[in-house]
Amino acid sequence: MSVDPRLEPAEPNGGGPIYQLVEPSPWPIRGAFSALLLASGLILWVYDLIWPPWIVFSLGVLGVATTMIGWWREVVREAENHEHTPLTQLSLHYGMLLFIGSEIMFFVAWFWAFFNSALFPADQIQVVRDKVIGGVWPPQGIETGDPWVLPLLMTVILLSSAAAVTWAHGRLIKGDRWGLKAGLICGITLGIIFTCVQAYEFTHALFDYSGNIYGAVFFMATGFHGAHVIIGSIFLSVCLLRAFLGQFTPTEHLGLTFAAWYWHFVDVVWLFLFAFVYVWWG
Amino acid sequence: MADVTTTAPEARTLPDDRPHGWRRFLYSTNHKDIGTLYLSFALLASIVGTFLSIAMRLELHEPGLQFFSNPQYYNVFVTAHGLIMIFFVLMPALIGGFGNWMVPMMIGAPDMAFPRLNNLSFWFLVASFTLFTSSLFFAGAPGSDGAGTGWTLYPLLSTKGHPGPSVDFVILALHLAGASSILGAINFIATILNMRAPGMTMHKMPLYVWSILITAFLLVLALPVLAGAITMLLVDRNFGATFFNPQGGGDPLLFQHLFWFFGHPEVYVMALPAFGIISTVIATFAGKTIFGYLGMVYAMVSIGFIGFVVWAHHMYTVGLNASTQAYFVAASLMIAVPTGIKIFSWIATMWGGSIAFRTPMLWAVGFVFLFTVGGVTGVVLANAGVDRVLHDTYFVVAHFHYVLSLGAVFAIFSGWYYWFPKMTGYMLSETIGHVHFWVTFIGVNILFFPQHFLGAAGMPRRIADYPDAFEGWNYVSSMGAYLSAFGALIFFYGMAEAFYAKRPAPANPWGPGATTLEWTLPSPPPFHQFEVQPRIA
Numbered sequence: 001m002s003v004d005p006r007l008e009p010a011e012p013n014g015g016g017p018i019y020q021l022v023e024p025s026p027w028p029i030r031g032a033f034s035a036l037l038l039a040s041g042l043i044l045w046v047y048d049l050i051w052p053p054w055i056v057f058s059l060g061v062l063g064v065a066t067t068m069i070g071w072w073r074e075v076v077r078e079a080e081n082h083e084h085t086p087l088t089q090l091s092l093h094y095g096m097l098l099f100i101g102s103e104i105m106f107f108v109a110w111f112w113a114f115f116n117s118a119l120f121p122a123d124q125i126q127v128v129r130d131k132v133i134g135g136v137w138p139p140q141g142i143e144t145g146d147p148w149v150l151p152l153l154m155t156v157i158l159l160s161s162a163a164a165v166t167w168a169h170g171r172l173i174k175g176d177r178w179g180l181k182a183g184l185i186c187g188i189t190l191g192i193i194f195t196c197v198q199a200y201e202f203t204h205a206l207f208d209y210s211g212n213i214y215g216a217v218f219f220m221a222t223g224f225h226g227a228h229v230i231i232g233s234i235f236l237s238v239c240l241l242r243a244f245l246g247q248f249t250p251t252e253h254l255g256l257t258f259a260a261w262y263w264h265f266v267d268v269v270w271l272f273l274f275a276f277v278y279v280w281w282g
Numbered sequence: 283m284a285d286v287t288t289t290a291p292e293a294r295t296l297p298d299d300r301p302h303g304w305r306r307f308l309y310s311t312n313h314k315d316i317g318t319l320y321l322s323f324a325l326l327a328s329i330v331g332t333f334l335s336i337a338m339r340l341e342l343h344e345p346g347l348q349f350f351s352n353p354q355y356y357n358v359f360v361t362a363h364g365l366i367m368i369f370f371v372l373m374p375a376l377i378g379g380f381g382n383w384m385v386p387m388m389i390g391a392p393d394m395a396f397p398r399l400n401n402l403s404f405w406f407l408v409a410s411f412t413l414f415t416s417s418l419f420f421a422g423a424p425g426s427d428g429a430g431t432g433w434t435l436y437p438l439l440s441t442k443g444h445p446g447p448s449v450d451f452v453i454l455a456l457h458l459a460g461a462s463s464i465l466g467a468i469n470f471i472a473t474i475l476n477m478r479a480p481g482m483t484m485h486k487m488p489l490y491v492w493s494i495l496i497t498a499f500l501l502v503l504a505l506p507v508l509a510g511a512i513t514m515l516l517v518d519r520n521f522g523a524t525f526f527n528p529q530g531g532g533d534p535l536l537f538q539h540l541f542w543f544f545g546h547p548e549v550y551v552m553a554l555p556a557f558g559i560i561s562t563v564i565a566t567f568a569g570k571t572i573f574g575y576l577g578m579v580y581a582m583v584s585i586g587f588i589g590f591v592v593w594a595h596h597m598y599t600v601g602l603n604a605s606t607q608a609y610f611v612a613a614s615l616m617i618a619v620p621t622g623i624k625i626f627s628w629i630a631t632m633w634g635g636s637i638a639f640r641t642p643m644l645w646a647v648g649f650v651f652l653f654t655v656g657g658v659t660g661v662v663l664a665n666a667g668v669d670r671v672l673h674d675t676y677f678v679v680a681h682f683h684y685v686l687s688l689g690a691v692f693a694i695f696s697g698w699y700y701w702f703p704k705m706t707g708y709m710l711s712e713t714i715g716h717v718h719f720w721v722t723f724i725g726v727n728i729l730f731f732p733q734h735f736l737g738a739a740g741m742p743r744r745i746a747d748y749p750d751a752f753e754g755w756n757y758v759s760s761m762g763a764y765l766s767a768f769g770a771l772i773f774f775y776g777m778a779e780a781f782y783a784k785r786p787a788p789a790n791p792w793g794p795g796a797t798t799l800e801w802t803l804p805s806p807p808p809f810h811q812f813e814v815q816p817r818i819a
Contacts, residue, residue, distance in 0.1 A: 003816040024301050024309035025398045032405030039454035047447045091395040094472040102506045109510020116536045132531035210522025213531035
């Protein structure tokens with residue numbers, strides 16, 4: 001392995017800078033210590049150790065939120081100044097794919113918890129557990145809703161939303177900015193409707209969150225999915241705002257691409273939830 | 283290599299373009315500065331972790347309770363020692379420290395792909411350590427402070443057994459440490475896949491870069507599962523969920539499955555970068571290229587892969603059915619094959635080489651010996667039948683300290699002595715380095731080898747006291763611990779001496795065997811190197 005001094009250095013960016021080297025930034029350390037406030041504040045709140053109990057937690061949330069806004073505004077500014085070299089853009093693609101990969105593994109944990117109960121409800125060496133579940137899934141005494149009413153509706157809403165976002169993306173590539181905005185507005189609206197339907201579903205569920213494994217698995221798995229729908233809706237809303245500000249070009253629109261990827265990931269997780277939690281073992 | 287002097291690319295960097303004052307480190311976007319932060323952090327945390335282990339060996343020095351009048355505090359020390367050494371010493375040093383310093387230089391890049399994210403990873407770790415340290419001062423089990431759950435955090439000990447907030451601090455500390463590692467791993471993967479200089483194909487990458495790449499994939503895939511598991515723990519503890527509570531239909535074994543699905547790859551997260559360092563150092567000081575480069579690469583890939591499908595060998599005694607145990611025995615034993623490839627390749631690299639026993643090489647050869655001992659006891663423990671007897675005894679403690687405390691730590695010292703001249707521009711004293719090595723090597727073997735005998739005789743781990751019958755080897759083991767701690771003092775003395783003596787290091791102090799790109803740069807390297815891509819011959 002050696003640098004070959006006989007060859008000219010490579011210049012793949014037509015003589016422009018190959019790498020984006022960023023200046024020192026206050027955001028990472030602010031973000032990390034806001035997360036520290038958020039985490040310790042959560043404990044102080046739950047155990048009621050200070051007064052007012054929510055104060056540190058709220059400071060943490062505020063810190064995290066302002067860090068996200070400030071940091072990403074800087075990134076958007078860099079994008080608009082064309083500081084993201086082709087190599088940086090490729091790196092960002094890898095980064096987003098891997099982030100979604102890690103999110104998938106996070107959901108693996110919740111599906112693992114689900115299948116652990118749904119596939120093996122009758123593990124008789126665990127006497128107490130066996131008595132509570134009763135060898136069936138959903139456990140004895142748990143009444144679930146009809147999968148072909150609300151859950152089916154939610155599936156249709158989410159899939160339509162994904163179609164709208166994909167359509168918006170396609171229109172942008174064709175140079176149709178009206179289509180971009182219209183598609184995003186449809187997608188975001190459907191996302192918000194999904195969240196509202198889920199809120200209705202949660203408040204009208206026939207089982208509790210606490211005290212039984214079905215409620216724990218159901219509300220945590222679908223609840224984390226719901227949280228990701230809200231995050232995705234915010235992501236898409238930022239894209240809509242940027243579209244109205246005249247940002248994104250048919251060839252350069254990483255933010256929109258990543259929002260769409262994220263939205264499809266949320267979609268696929270829902271399909272698994274719908275198939276297994278609602279339909280198969282519903 | 284001799285024809286490679288520092289050529290044009292990095293000369294463009296002006297000498298005074300680095301930020302000054304506190305912003306340089308707190309706001310850093312430079313891979314070397316962040317690497318330095320990681321290494322310093324790991325060094326500080328290792329002092330805490332070592333102090334905890336010495337306190338435990340003092341307690342076990344003789345039968346009876348000497349220092350821990352409430353033995354729960356012994357459990358707290360065990361837990362803190364394990365978590366600190368894994369999350370705040372080994373991982374930050376092996377991946378964050380050396381990885382940040384060396385990977386961009388080794389692939390001919392000026393920095394990491396996401397420099398700000400890199401800094402976020404580091405400060406998340408500081409936040410995590412703050413949370414973890416706080417856990418020691420909040421109520422845990424009834425009548426004591428701190429979490430005495432072991433690093434594994436098994437429920438119901440970690441739920442009903444620890445009603446105080448202490449375990450919640452540990453859980454959230456692990457969440458932040460996990461976020462730190464995931465983001466760092468994403469950064470490494472993007473950097474390695476995307477920022478290699480033209481000509482450096484994947485199959486030309488230095489083995490240390492390969493080891494970091496595979497480690498990063500393990501982190502991205504394993505840590506989110508731990509995040510899920512400890513989130514379940516958190517909601518079980520605080521919000522009435524029953525994931526692990528049988529009285530609500532929950533399953534305590536679910537936690538163990540999720541934990542070890544993360545926990546076993548985590549073992550390789552600590553071992554693979556060590557493999558990478560050892561391969562680099564042995565090739566350098568044998569004066570040869572590594573034997574069987576491709577075999578070494580794919581041995582690491584297969585160790586990483588198989589590492590994901592062997593987790594339940596940590597759970598043989600929980601009541602898994604016989605066929606499940608049979609599968610996990612077979613899968614676990616299979617890891618011995620790629621690991622054997624690595625051991626024999628290291629030996630074959632040394633075979634017929636002109637070996638220079640400089641300090642890094644001593645540590646590397648020490649690593650090969652100790653890791654082999656730990657690997658062989660691992661083969662013993664992988665058998666479900668044998669594990670019935672040895673589970674949760676000191677045999678297990680001896681086994682994993684041979685691979686981690688002796689294996690991974692020896693690799694860190696090897697890397698430290700190898701790259702110190704490059705990082706600081708100063709040469710360490712060979713004499714002090716040799717003394718440090720021999721004191722440590724003898725110390726850790728006196729410390730851990732007798733624990734095999736204690737374990738085989740049935741001494742259980744994680745208990746502050748033991749029957750008089752175990753007195754002899756415990757006494758020997760404690761003596762080894764004091765000797766090892768003395769070795770750590772020599773290490774600090776050696777570092778102080780190097781900074782005091784200021785012997786300037788040349789660009790490549792190790793001769794023609796050191797073929798990776800960092801040795802083509804001056805010592806210490808410029809703030810950003812290779813801003814114009816070099817071409818790799």
